Amino acid sequence: MLTIPEASSRPGYWLGLTRLEADVPRIVAQAVQLAEIPSPTGAEEARAAAVKDLFAEALGMARIDQAGNVAAVLAGAPGRPGTVILAPLDSWYESIDQPHIQVRPDRLTGPGIAGQSIALAVQVALARTLRERPVQGLGDIWFIATVGSEMSGDLRGICHLFPWLPTVADRVICLQGPGLGRLDHWSVGTYRGELAVWAPGGHCWRDVGRPNALRLAMDFSRRMESVPKPGTPRTLYNPAQLESGDAWNTLPSKAVLRFELRSDGETELQKLIREAQIAAAELCKGLSGCRAELSQRGFRHATGLFLDHPLVIGTREAQSWAGLVPRLGASSSDASVCLHYGVAAVTIGLASVVGLETQMESLYLDSLPVGLRQAYAVLVQVAGRNDP
Amino acid sequence: MTPESWLFRNSFLPSREAPASLKPSDVRIGLCLLTRNAAFTLGRHLLLLQHGWPGGNAPWSEILVADLGSTDSTLEIAREHGAVVLEPEERLAATLEPAADGDGLRRALAATDSDILLVVPSDLIRLDVASIATMIRSLLDDPAIKLCMGASQVDGGPLSALGTRPILAAIQPELAVVIDPTTPLLALRTTGIRHLPLARTAGYECALVVDCRAEYDLDSLAQVRVPTLEWEVSDPRLDPVRAFKTFVALLEALRRTGHISTTRELGHLFPSPKEWGELGPRLVTSLEVFPWTTE
Numbered sequence: 297m298l299t300i301p302e303a304s305s306r307p308g309y310w311l312g313l314t315r316l317e318a319d320v321p322r323i324v325a326q327a328v329q330l331a332e333i334p335s336p337t338g339a340e341e342a343r344a345a346a347v348k349d350l351f352a353e354a355l356g357m358a359r360i361d362q363a364g365n366v367a368a369v370l371a372g373a374p375g376r377p378g379t380v381i382l383a384p385l386d387s388w389y390e391s392i393d394q395p396h397i398q399v400r401p402d403r404l405t406g407p408g409i410a411g412q413s414i415a416l417a418v419q420v421a422l423a424r425t426l427r428e429r430p431v432q433g434l435g436d437i438w439f440i441a442t443v444g445s446e447m448s449g450d451l452r453g454i455c456h457l458f459p460w461l462p463t464v465a466d467r468v469i470c471l472q473g474p475g476l477g478r479l480d481h482w483s484v485g486t487y488r489g490e491l492a493v494w495a496p497g498g499h500c501w502r503d504v505g506r507p508n509a510l511r512l513a514m515d516f517s518r519r520m521e522s523v524p525k526p527g528t529p530r531t532l533y534n535p536a537q538l539e540s541g542d543a544w545n546t547l548p549s550k551a552v553l554r555f556e557l558r559s560d561g562e563t564e565l566q567k568l569i570r571e572a573q574i575a576a577a578e579l580c581k582g583l584s585g586c587r588a589e590l591s592q593r594g595f596r597h598a599t600g601l602f603l604d605h606p607l608v609i610g611t612r613e614a615q616s617w618a619g620l621v622p623r624l625g626a627s628s629s630d631a632s633v634c635l636h637y638g639v640a641a642v643t644i645g646l647a648s649v650v651g652l653e654t655q656m657e658s659l660y661l662d663s664l665p666v667g668l669r670q671a672y673a674v675l676v677q678v679a680g681r682n683d684p
Numbered sequence: 685m686t687p688e689s690w691l692f693r694n695s696f697l698p699s700r701e702a703p704a705s706l707k708p709s710d711v712r713i714g715l716c717l718l719t720r721n722a723a724f725t726l727g728r729h730l731l732l733l734q735h736g737w738p739g740g741n742a743p744w745s746e747i748l749v750a751d752l753g754s755t756d757s758t759l760e761i762a763r764e765h766g767a768v769v770l771e772p773e774e775r776l777a778a779t780l781e782p783a784a785d786g787d788g789l790r791r792a793l794a795a796t797d798s799d800i801l802l803v804v805p806s807d808l809i810r811l812d813v814a815s816i817a818t819m820i821r822s823l824l825d826d827p828a829i830k831l832c833m834g835a836s837q838v839d840g841g842p843l844s845a846l847g848t849r850p851i852l853a854a855i856q857p858e859l860a861v862v863i864d865p866t867t868p869l870l871a872l873r874t875t876g877i878r879h880l881p882l883a884r885t886a887g888y889e890c891a892l893v894v895d896c897r898a899e900y901d902l903d904s905l906a907q908v909r910v911p912t913l914e915w916e917v918s919d920p921r922l923d924p925v926r927a928f929k930t931f932v933a934l935l936e937a938l939r940r941t942g943h944i945s946t947t948r949e950l951g952h953l954f955p956s957p958k959e960w961g962e963l964g965p966r967l968v969t970s971l972e973v974f975p976w977t978t979e
Binding site: 321322324325326328329332349353396397398399400401 | 724727731732735738739740761810
């Protein structure tokens with residue numbers, strides 16, 4: 297990993313940065329256009345096609361793989377290690393027919409603009425800049441827009457890139473819209489579970505005393521709440537969704553509880569998963585006609601890079617140089633899979649955002665230039681490294 | 685040209701290749717946005733039309749914002765984006781009176797030095813780049829075309845389908861093949877249109893189609909199917925006052941071109957109590973078709 301003085305002394309560095317900074321209006325325009333293509337998880341095709349066109353325009357060629365990821369490569373100097381830069385294709389919403397982005401002088405507002413689209417537009421702009429104003433001595437840079445990065449996608453896009461990815465790159469930078477100064481070097485261990493409970497059902501008055509599926513699901517949740525959870529490493533149980541019931545006067549015959557277990561520590565996460573499995577197994581003991589099933593809907597290990605890893609040190613340096621105060625943290629993103637497979641990865645944010653994952657998600661435009669400067673510097677530092 | 689051959693030769697579908705095919709050339713292409721309190725949408729149009737053009741090179745040699753009496757930050761936004769702002773001559777009156785789109789276009793035509801002008805009402809929420817590029821492309825490819833209309837929906841919308849097209853079908857049948865004669869999304873050849881009579885009010889478009897046909901021929905017109913126009917509030921053509929103005933402007937154009945005859949200009953049939961001058965009743969701002977006295 298290059299230091300900032302080393303990176304900035306590479307021929308082409310400053311020309312590229314100037315070019316990128318002048319490209320802000322185009323980045324913003326493309327972010328708006330991409331955000332207005334509905335792209336809920338599992339239906340990213342239209343946005344993927346648009347991103348592919350943008351990469352093809354920027355780099356001459358791009359392709360969509362079997363999973364739906366868009367990939368393009370900027371060939372670098374031979375013999376240098378490769379780098380992957382990722383951005384998510386899918387938006388948080390489940391279905392919006394035609395998202396509309398409001399453009400105001402100081403901000404962009406609308407679903408998906410800050411979470412994903414700005415990262416995609418910046419990714420394309422970095423490709424365009426480094427193609428038109430090459431920085432000397434960089435290795436291959438793979439630009440990949442991934443599908444399935446949101447909750448229901450369970451990172452299927454990035455998972456599809458393994459085991460191929462480590463053969464072309466050993467450093468990964470994940471771009472995300474929100475969180476200027478954010479430096480996520482740790483993957484939050486996550487278990488997404490779905491507990492389905494079946495009971496005989498019946499009438500609430502006539503069949504009083506029979507087991508109630510909804511009540512059983514709530515018992516499970518109560519038990520998980522009561523499991524002691526350490527503050528460090530941070531660990532939590534989050535009941536997220538509960539579906540049950542048919543009518544006012546019936547005993548629910550089925551309940552489905554979706555929940556998440558999270559922890560910064562792998563041991564604590566595994567302990568909590570074990571507790572959930574025991575609780576599910578014991579839930580219907582002695583109750584006739586009842587059954588409970590716990591299914592895993594997603595999983596990410598708690599793992600990451602320590603603070604003395606060159607990628608973390610270099611990214612912090614680039615953020616400070618760009619004028620940001622680095623905020624070290626953990627998240628659950630495409631980087632989680634890379635870290636799990638032993639590929640060094642960090643996630644950085646690009647802009648100041650409010651109202652994330654709402655219809656009024658807003659991105660403040662005055663924060664974008666510094667976010668761009670940071671992304672460019674990190675990319676040159678990483679792609680210009682000599683060490684394998 | 686027969687209406688059938690016109691449909692075959694001068695009706696187009698949007699082409700995805702059209703935006704990238706518009707490269708800077710000797711032909712100057714201008715963009716004219718008609719605005720009235722368009723702070724909500726104008727910045728978006730200017731951003732996307734300048735910087736979001738596929739390929740990165742927007743074709744505009746100039747961007748005009750013809751204001752129709754805005755009282756919000758529309759003009760500031762326009763200037764921030766580097767557009768040339770054309771303010772109404774009588775600003776106070778313009779803010780009080782209904783928007784006069786035709787007057788905005790008249791000012792734009794007087795100010796522009798572009799060969800082709802794309803006219804866009806800025807209270808549209810979205811613009812389909814492929815469609816507007818195809819409209820411009822049609823003018824570039826065929827010098828005979830003077831006016832290209834962005835035809836919205838299959839039937840052109842209620843005002844066209846239920847109002848102006850039946851009138852045209854009865855009085856000037858060959859123009860009945862125009863899907864959406866009231867569309868406010870236009871691309872025009874400035875040298876061919878500048879000297880034509882132009883209704884100052886909203887709803888000038890259909891009259892312009894009649895005048896263009898009368899001055900040149902059917903092959904001076906073209907149409908491109910555009911996706912359904914989405915408006916910030918609602919389609920202004922559904923406003924009864926605007927519809928009324930459209931009909932009067934259309935009837936006046938038909939009278940002027942000799943398709944119908946009346947003893948006097950049609951505008952005088954609907955005098956406004958606002959202005960009752962020495963020469964008799966006269967509509968000035970709510971309904972004025974220019975030039976009134978050209979015979």
